[in-house]
Amino acid sequence: MIVMRSKLILRVVSKLLIPFILLFGLYVQWHGDFGPGGGFQAGVIFAAAFMLYGIIFGLGTLREVLPAWLTRSLMSIGVLLYAGVGVVTMLRGAHFLGYDVLASTPTGGQHVGILLVEAGVGITVFSAIITIFCAFAGRAAADVNPSDDYIDEAE
DSSP states (O other): OOOHHHHHHHHHHHHHHHHHHHHHHHHHHHHHSSSSHHHHHHHHHHHHHHHHHHHHHHHHHHHSSSSSHHHHHHHHHHHHHHHHHHHHHHTTTSSSTTTGGSSHHHHHHHHHHHHHHHHHHHHHHHHHHHHHHHHHHHHHTTOOGGGGOOOOOTO
């Protein structure tokens, strides 16, 4: 009885908390070129929100929201976005990741380039952490008895 109530409280609190964690992740992602933060930190924050979701609601529910094919695809998309920015700058006559050529002004090019590269890093880090978490959580879940979740602590 007590464990079931605890689970209910955890589920309600996490449903309230996860949107704010994701919002903070967006702030860190898009504020990273002006201050502390950026793609890596934002990717970790986003992954933490989804890991909390997976811990509270179960790995199966997390995999319904983020199937394995999606996280693998996101890893590839993030790396391709990062590398693609570098290739585009080389095709425009600059060095790899020489952002100045990405817009009409060097400052605009720097801004566009950094935003795209940081987005690629964030996507890659998020999907890699979720993939690793699901791999370890799936292996650990095979060793756990599902009926252990509903032990009445009052007994």
